[in-house]
Amino acid sequence: MIKFDVIVVGAGPAGSSAARFCAKGNLKTLLLEKEKMPREKRCAGGVSKAALDELDFALPEELVERRCWGMSLSLGKLRNEATNDSPVAVMVTRNKFDSFLAEKAREAGAEVRDGEEYLSATAEKDGVIVKTARETYACRIVIGADGIHSRVAKLVRAPFKQKEIRFCLIAEIPMQKERISELLHDRVVIWYGFIDMGYAWLFPKGDYISAGIGGTFEQARNLKEKFGEFLTRNNLPADVKMKGCLIPLSEFGYNVYSERAMITGDAAGFADAFSGEGIRFAIASGRMAAESALECRKKNDFSKNILKSYEERARKEFIGDLKCSARMTNLSFSHPRLILATAIGNKDVLKKYFGTMTGEISFREYSDWFKLRLPYFLLKRIFSRRKN
Secondary structure, eight states, X not given: OEEEEEEEEOOSHHHHHHXXXXXXXXXXXXXXXSSOSSOXXXXXXXXXXXXXXXXXXXXOGGGOOEEEOEEEEEETTEEEEEEOSSOSEEEOOHHHHHHHHHHHHHHHTOEEEESOOEEEEEEETTEEEEEESSOEEEEEEEEEOOOTTOSGGGGTOOOOOGGGEEEEEEEEEEOOHHHHHHHHTTEXXXXXXXXXXXXXXXXXXXXEEEEEEEEEGGGGGGHHHHHHHHHHHTTOOSOSOOEEEEEEOOOOOSOSEETTEEEOHHHHTOOOTTTOOOHHHHHHHHHHXXXXXXXXXXXXXXXXXXXXXXXXXXXXXXXXXXXXXXXXHHHHHHSIIIIIHHHHTOHHXXXXXXXXXXXXXXXXXXXXXXXXXXXXXXXXXHHHHHHO
């Protein structure tokens, strides 16, 4: 039986981050990926400046398809746009991005085995027995980074509730680079109003536009029709190939660790309810899981009494922000004409939000700033209407 200190399941941003930091700390690390790399990953492919800052290396220019400096937002007939002084995000294609991160884990010393499907794990007194479609391994800790349908998560939590899942449709629309620049001006385009508790988007890439729409799982039945309406409204072809994907938004009613196991990224439901961003928290949670694994090695204690430090780190760094974002999302979509329209119509609000994308401020700080000024923004909006 082949033995490792840590086995990480899933070679997305969370898994590759966890494996890389574990290997850098001299833990014998195996990174498993069921698909052959590079593999398809259904994702809009926006990586915020804050997410880039979670990496301790620069992203190669050949992976950056476009830099985005701002946003254009719409709700009904209301439209507004704002530009930041520096890029708020870069656009990537996930199969290339994920392959690069897995290679960085390999360079750090992790063994990467793609095309090998994880089947099960059994936590025992002295370690974990991990079975794949090819081998049986032994390790001290297993880290689950295997997405929303995580098998590793069975060691840790119950399945996500339906209300914790968002359903999305995405499509890639080929287009000349210059034409994309003319249409989107290196901005992320967001349209509210097509779907409840969600939005439709256009992300500018190198030679295509990444388009999509996402909302609550209950609305999945009508999503294709809504997506077609959105594309037509933006003078884009509606007869494109659409693909579905899911985003988990945890309500944090469970732990993200158990005896000799931790879950990260989508497996833990670490995604922002307001923006849908998950890459930032995937990379961060992978790093934190590795830090806890190293702490276990240092103390020679791999029990959940030590692994709880992982959840404590996550709560301190970003879980509070994710909870705040969920509350703000519920409030905003409960009163879209009152709150969303007020925010979209005010450039100061949009520019302040850029701070959450660059990591200059937390979402909680942004939320407190907005709530404090909301009465003033509402009055300003009302008097502006009367003048017009």
